[in-house]
Amino acid sequence: MPDTVYFFGTCLIDTLFPRAGLAAMQLLRRAGVRVIFPQGQTCCGQPAYNSGYRDEARAVARAQLDAFPADLPVVVPSASCAGMLRVQYPLLFADTADAARAEAFAGRVVELADFLVRVLDVRLIDLGPPIRVAVHNSCSARRELGVADATMDLLGRLARVELVEPERAAECCGFGGAFSVKQPEISAAMAGDKARAILATGAAVLVGQDCGCLMNLGGTLARQGGGPLVRHLAEFIWERTHRDD
Amino acid sequence: MTTEFRLAIGAALRQDRVRGNIRRAMDGLVTKRREAFPDPQERESLRDEGAAIRAESVARLPELLEELERTCTGNGIQVHWAETGADANQIVLGILRAAGANAILKGKSMVSEEMGLNEFLQRQGIEALETDLGEIIIQLAHEAPSHIIAPAIHKDRAEVAALFRKHFPDQPPAQQIEELTALARTVMRERFRGMTAGLSGVNFAVAETGTLCLVENEGNGRLCTTLPDVHIAVMGIEKVVARLDQVPTLLTLLTRSATGQPITTYVNMISGPRRAGEKDGPTAVHLILLDNGRSRIHADPELSATLRCIRCAACMNHCPVYARLGGHAYGTVYPGPIGSILEPQLQGLAVRGEMAEASSLCGACAEVCPVRIPIPRLLNRLRYEAVSTRAASPTLGHGSRRLVVQSGIWRLWSWTCAHPRAYRALTRLLGLLRRLQPTRLPPWTDTREAPRLAPESLHRQARAAGFSDRA
Ligand code: SF4
Numbered sequence: 273m274p275d276t277v278y279f280f281g282t283c284l285i286d287t288l289f290p291r292a293g294l295a296a297m298q299l300l301r302r303a304g305v306r307v308i309f310p311q312g313q314t315c316c317g318q319p320a321y322n323s324g325y326r327d328e329a330r331a332v333a334r335a336q337l338d339a340f341p342a343d344l345p346v347v348v349p350s351a352s353c354a355g356m357l358r359v360q361y362p363l364l365f366a367d368t369a370d371a372a373r374a375e376a377f378a379g380r381v382v383e384l385a386d387f388l389v390r391v392l393d394v395r396l397i398d399l400g401p402p403i404r405v406a407v408h409n410s411c412s413a414r415r416e417l418g419v420a421d422a423t424m425d426l427l428g429r430l431a432r433v434e435l436v437e438p439e440r441a442a443e444c445c446g447f448g449g450a451f452s453v454k455q456p457e458i459s460a461a462m463a464g465d466k467a468r469a470i471l472a473t474g475a476a477v478l479v480g481q482d483c484g485c486l487m488n489l490g491g492t493l494a495r496q497g498g499g500p501l502v503r504h505l506a507e508f509i510w511e512r513t514h515r516d517d
Numbered sequence: 518m519t520t521e522f523r524l525a526i527g528a529a530l531r532q533d534r535v536r537g538n539i540r541r542a543m544d545g546l547v548t549k550r551r552e553a554f555p556d557p558q559e560r561e562s563l564r565d566e567g568a569a570i571r572a573e574s575v576a577r578l579p580e581l582l583e584e585l586e587r588t589c590t591g592n593g594i595q596v597h598w599a600e601t602g603a604d605a606n607q608i609v610l611g612i613l614r615a616a617g618a619n620a621i622l623k624g625k626s627m628v629s630e631e632m633g634l635n636e637f638l639q640r641q642g643i644e645a646l647e648t649d650l651g652e653i654i655i656q657l658a659h660e661a662p663s664h665i666i667a668p669a670i671h672k673d674r675a676e677v678a679a680l681f682r683k684h685f686p687d688q689p690p691a692q693q694i695e696e697l698t699a700l701a702r703t704v705m706r707e708r709f710r711g712m713t714a715g716l717s718g719v720n721f722a723v724a725e726t727g728t729l730c731l732v733e734n735e736g737n738g739r740l741c742t743t744l745p746d747v748h749i750a751v752m753g754i755e756k757v758v759a760r761l762d763q764v765p766t767l768l769t770l771l772t773r774s775a776t777g778q779p780i781t782t783y784v785n786m787i788s789g790p791r792r793a794g795e796k797d798g799p800t801a802v803h804l805i806l807l808d809n810g811r812s813r814i815h816a817d818p819e820l821s822a823t824l825r826c827i828r829c830a831a832c833m834n835h836c837p838v839y840a841r842l843g844g845h846a847y848g849t850v851y852p853g854p855i856g857s858i859l860e861p862q863l864q865g866l867a868v869r870g871e872m873a874e875a876s877s878l879c880g881a882c883a884e885v886c887p888v889r890i891p892i893p894r895l896l897n898r899l900r901y902e903a904v905s906t907r908a909a910s911p912t913l914g915h916g917s918r919r920l921v922v923q924s925g926i927w928r929l930w931s932w933t934c935a936h937p938r939a940y941r942a943l944t945r946l947l948g949l950l951r952r953l954q955p956t957r958l959p960p961w962t963d964t965r966e967a968p969r970l971a972p973e974s975l976h977r978q979a980r981a982a983g984f985s986d987r988a
Contacts, residue, residue, distance in 0.1 A: 276988065281975045283934070287944050288968050290975035297984055309979040311941070311986045314934040320927050322878060324900030324918075328931035335935045342988040363894075411879035444837045448877025455875050456960035457526050461841045462877070464964065491965030 273391065276306040278346045280336075280381075282353045283315035284483040285504075292483065292504030296349040296384055299510055303392045307347075312339035318356040321364060323450050330364055337373050345391075346381045349506050351413035352449075352482050354383040359416055385426045385481055385505060386419040398430040400512040405433050406475035406500060408466075408489060410482035411444050423481055423505065430512055438469035447488040463492040471499055481505045522848065522871045529846035535671045539663075539843045542670045546834040549777025550885070567770040568889035570763045571825035574755070578815055578824070581724040581757045582806065588727030592789035594802045602632035605807045609634065609716065609749055610641060612803055616747045618643070618714040624731070624738035625649035626718030627665050627828060628751045628807055630850045631863075634716075645716075646708055648737035650701050657684050663844035665851060666775050666830045671843045698735075705737065715741030715799070719752035720827070721767060722804070725760045729804065731785040732768065734778075739785055748799040750787070754806050755815075755824035767827060770887035774831040810863040816911045819898055823858050825888040830855075832882035832892060838875055847872060854882035858895045865914035866903045873899040944974045 277300065285293040297307045313336060321329035336357070340346050348354035358381040365374035388394045407427060409420035427435055446452065446462025467489060470478055478493070478500045480486050490502035503511075529535070554560035574581060586596045599605035605628075613621060621638065623629065623645050635645045635656075647656045651668035655661065657680050662668030669677070677697055682690055691700045717738060721730040729750050733739065742748050758764065772778045791798035815821050833839045833853030844852035849860040849869065857876060861869040873896050882892040902910055903918035910916075933939050947954075951970040958967050973981075980986070 278988075279979075279984070281979070286975040287947065288971055290971045290973060290978050293975040294978050294982060297979065297982070307984055308988055309976075309984040309986065311976055311980070312937040314937055314940040317934070320931060322897060322900070323927065324897070324902075324904040325924070325927040325931070326901050326905075328927045331931045332934040335937065339937070344988060411877070411881070415880040415884055442881070444877050444879030444881065446837070446877060448879065451874070451877040453961065455523075455526070455838075456963065457523075457530055458838055458841055458875065459877070460960075460964040461530050462837055487968045488965065491961075491968065494966040495964060 274305065274345050276308065276344055277387075278340050278342075278344050279307050279309050280313055280316070280340070280346050280348045280353065280357070281309065282348065282350045282483070284487070285349065288487065289483050289504060289507075292507045293349060295504070295510035296347075296506035298514070299388065299394070299506055300347065303388070303394050305392070308344070310339045316353045316356040317364075318353065318360070319449055321356065321360060322448075326364065330368070333361060333364055333374075334370060337370060337377055340377065340380075344380065345387065346377070347384055347387050348381060349384040349504070350482050351383050351410050351417050351419060352484060354381055355412040355416035357381040383413065383417055383419045383422070383481070385422040386417070389422045389425045394426075394429070396426075396429040396509060396513050398432045398512055399515060400430075400432060402432045403434065403477065404436060404473070404475045405508075406436050406438055406470050406473045406478045407441075408438070408445065408470070408478060408480035408485055409441070410480060410485050413481055414442060426505070426509070427479065430509065433512070436473045436475055438466070438473050440465075440469060445485045445489050447484045449484065452488060459488075460492075463488050467492040467496060467499070471496075475500050477501045477503055477508065479503050479505050479508045520871055522846070522875070525846040525848055526842060526875075529842045532843075534673070535843055536841065538671050538673045540840055542667065543834050543840050546776065550774055550831060550834070553773035553777040553779065563766065563770055564887055564889055566766050567827075567887050568825065570758060570767060571827065571888040572822075574758050575815065575821055575824045577759065578755065578757070581759055582754055584724040585722055585727065585757050586806075588724065589722075589804055590727075592727040594727060594729075594789055594804050597803060597805045599805055599807045600809070602807065602809050605632045605751060605805050605809075606634055606637040608805050609751075610638070610643075612747060612749055613643060613714055616714055616801075618712075618747070620644040620646060620712060620714075622709055622712040622715040622741045622745060623647050623652070624715070624717035624733065624741040625652055625668070626716065626751055627662075627850060628718055628753055629716065630662060631753075631809060632751070632807070646705070646712070648705065648709065648735075648741055649733070650698060650735055650737070653701055653705060654680060657681075661845065661850075663852070664830060664833060665828055665855075671845070702737070706740075709737075709740055709744065712745045714747040714749065715745040716749045716751065717741045719750050719756055719804075720771065721764055722752060722757045723759075723761050723764060724757050727788060728761065729785075729787040730764055730768075731787065732772065732781040732783065733785075734782045736783055739783055742785060742787060743797050743799070746799055747801045747803070748787075748790075749803045749805065751805045751807060754808055754811050755826075771827050771829045774829040774885065774887040810913070813911055813913065814862050820862060820895060820912065822890050823862060823895060825890050826855055826859070827888055828855070829887055831885040831887065835881040835885050837879060837881065838877070854892045855890075858890075858892055858899065861899050861903075862912065865917075866899065866912065867914035867917035870899070870903040870914065870918045873903065941974070941976055944976065948972050948974055
């Protein structure tokens with residue numbers, strides 16, 4: 273078991289949902305792992321990469337390669353960013369001077385739930401009341417990284433949490449980064465259907481590991497009025513297992 | 518910017534009935550595919566095999582095509598090469614004129630849609646009679662196919678019944694699917710009688726043996742290939758495979774991925790015109806090999822994976838974007854994920870580049886593609902080609918979608934995120950000014966509440982909570 277890890281916070285968490293990032297780091301620390309948060313990190317570069325701006329994405333990606341120099345695991349609380357770092361970096365840097373560096377870096381990247389379950393095998397003591405929780409596994413978690421099972425496993429370790437997956441759980445929520453801006457109507461239609469399916473579960477909280485999806489679904493649910501609370505996986509787990517004393 | 522595509526999208530999303538019809542059909546096909554592959558391991562190894570076969574075909578395309586021409590010719594099939602759809606149309610016309618035919622019986626063929634054959638023939642005063650039920654329905658409704666294996670998937674039973682009542686007023690009205698199918702069969706078969714020329718697509722053409730392989734379910738398609746004296750087969754040049762023993766794998770992948778069937782009702786293997794002593798079959802068989810931009814796609818080592826496609830439509834059936842829009846909104850012959858990588862390459866990024874943007878890159882398409890085409894990766898590559906400033910690229914219209922403002926924004930963003938100090942200063946500033954953040958950020962907030970900036974970034978909170986910066 274590694275005693276020290278890097279933490280990659282992601283730009284969305286950094287600017288919009290820092291509590292999720294902090295909760296993730298606290299979970300790791302509580303499990304006995306020393307967590308390093310390099311101040312030199314910024315964004316994985318995915319927004320530009322998926323918009324076709326590869327040179328611009330590469331410049332940003334190179335800054336991340338610089339920010340995580342030691343041979344330590346890089347834990348990422350977002351499947352989509354983890355997918356970028358792990359799967360896309362080697363493609364982005366193929367045939368460049370940084371190819372080997374990117375390969376090595378990619379090999380160190382682990383998504384948070386995957387790390388907590390597979391590497392740390394954490395035990396969670398559920399301090400919260402019984403609750404029904406709808407889970408949204410992102411497309412990156414499900415397909416690009418194949419860690420959706422780890423999310424379910426991890427949440428399953430909370431004794432009083434009843435997990436439900438909404439109808440058509442495997443279908444995309446319609447965020448897709450710039451897609452939600454470039455094709456707003458299609459994106460809204462996808463998010464709307466998803467929000468209806470989530471409401472139908474009667475869950476009190478919607479949990480996911482990608483802030484993009486949560487922002488998209490949470491924003492849609494909030495606009496419809498009512499609906500479940502939306503929480504990042506790490507924040508949800510931390511809230512239910514942490515006692516201030 | 519309100520493009521034609523965006524307008525079509527808006528219109529498509531407002532058509533609740535069509536959306537409902539498509540969704541129901543998709544859900545059915547998705548379930549059937551899942552049931553057709555009960556064993557995930559077998560499914561994955563079949564997909565490996567399929568991908569390898571098609572990758573080999575694409576890699577050896579030029580030599581396999583030459584071999585195909587040789588073997589087909591040896592079998593008595595007349596082989597024609599067409600550079601463009603217009604060339605292919607002229608070849609069809611020439612054959613029809615020589616045969617003295619003023620009408621043609623058509624089996625389902627996406628390539629003929631690509632050629633715009635029906636409209637072309639109509640302008641020449643030649644009637645094209647479709648034989649596939651779905652194609653008949655959309656021909657009667659004066660529409661284009663909405664799906665590549667189920668052209669009328671966007672219509673429900675009641676709409677078809679109404680359409681038939683209007684067009685076949687002397688027939689007893691039909692309501693149930695079986696009645697409707699039977700009605701179409703009776704009426705159309707009467708019309709099919711005495712046709713001298715038939716046209717079909719090709720699912721696979723075997724280079725080794727010069728065999729044209731065709732699948733269908735209704736039994737009308739084979740009328741085109743056996744009833745008339747002249748049979749014309751049209752295919753995109755990528756449909757060639759090396760050997761006959763590769764066909765069963767591809768067939769089972771095709772039908773199981775498409776409709777969940779282990780095999781279709783009819784599998785035709787055509788290896789030449791009627792021979793002496795044979796009771797039926799055409800006296801002449803023509804094969805038209807259409808390029809129409811495929812050689813260009815073939816020239817790119819990454820994008821050439823597009824040509825592996827066996828047109829099963831599984832990617833479409835699983836695509837959340839296609840499920841919302843239906844095929845018509847795309848305004849192209851091939852819609853959905855395969856269309857979004859193929860059409861921008863066939864027609865160029867300047868015309869169809871937006872299709873590559875109409876994807877959330879969720880990966881559902883690649884997850885089901887029987888020949889493992891990495892569709893999201895190719896979409897990403899096409900987006901890159903669309904805004905690329907590189908000097909040379911085989912991709913048509915490359916760089917044509919680069920806009921000054923947009924690329925300026927990305928450059929600024931890139932600079933900021935590549936300079937952590939600047940990034941931290943900016944996020945700090947945004948945190949301080951968060952009260953000035955607009956609550957309306959259209960189009961995002963047309964249907965959603967806007968996310969709110971946090972007062973303190975994670976960078977600052979991590980430091981405050983005592984997380985060290987360095988190993
Ligand atoms: S891209 Fe793949 S899934 Fe889509 S039609 Fe072609 S073979 Fe089928």
